[in-house]
Amino acid sequence: MLRILILLLLLGGIALGVRSWLNDHPEHNPWAPLHLDHPPGWATQRKLADLRSEAGQCQAVLDRSDVGYTALEPAGEGECRRESRLILDEAKLSPDRAVSSCAVAAAYAYWMQHGVQPAAREILGAPVMRVEHLGTYSCRRLYGRDTGRWSEHATGNAIDIAAFVLEDGRRISLLTGWDGESDEAAFLRRTRDAACDAFGTVLSPDYNEAHADHLHLDQQERMWGVCR
Numbered sequence: 001m002l003r004i005l006i007l008l009l010l011l012g013g014i015a016l017g018v019r020s021w022l023n024d025h026p027e028h029n030p031w032a033p034l035h036l037d038h039p040p041g042w043a044t045q046r047k048l049a050d051l052r053s054e055a056g057q058c059q060a061v062l063d064r065s066d067v068g069y070t071a072l073e074p075a076g077e078g079e080c081r082r083e084s085r086l087i088l089d090e091a092k093l094s095p096d097r098a099v100s101s102c103a104v105a106a107a108y109a110y111w112m113q114h115g116v117q118p119a120a121r122e123i124l125g126a127p128v129m130r131v132e133h134l135g136t137y138s139c140r141r142l143y144g145r146d147t148g149r150w151s152e153h154a155t156g157n158a159i160d161i162a163a164f165v166l167e168d169g170r171r172i173s174l175l176t177g178w179d180g181e182s183d184e185a186a187f188l189r190r191t192r193d194a195a196c197d198a199f200g201t202v203l204s205p206d207y208n209e210a211h212a213d214h215l216h217l218d219q220q221e222r223m224w225g226v227c228r
């Protein structure tokens, strides 16, 4: 009887300890609401992925995280119907006013804060001032084919990143900077790897020739995304 009591007390103590630790580390706590300022943790990827099917919840995350945005009315029809459309206020994107799904916007904001900017400061010694992109929305099938699966771009649920411009004026493009052992190449690879923690699909120049000049990042809903 005494042994059982001691065991129960011990288990209770462990449970309390775990609970208080999770309270201090919401990034590891699957039940804590997502905040984009939280550092990357065990639960972060799952929580960002959950936003793909929850546009309302997604905007609540942006609100909670003090990420400014302008929400737009749904638009388009058929395969190109976009229920979730918004523009981030301060995304450093060029061209600016990139309209995307909320899930892409939230993942982008998270990736910039926890992946791109720390990598730029650490490896290149300067923060990123501008991110050049090739577009978000495009009503088309994969690779612009006439048949087959529709692209995530058809619903604005993707963004193609072509280059980063640093505060000191340096421009690092996927096309010219990817290969080799330079700091620029190390930086680009780190941004690709970090994107895999935030987006469902990440396709880099390593994936195929069609992605030689950009990182394709999307928030397709599926169990196992591609990250290459």
Ligand SMILES: [Zn+2]
Residues within 6 Å of the ligand: 153, 158, 159, 160, 215, 216, 217
């Ligand atoms: Zn793309």
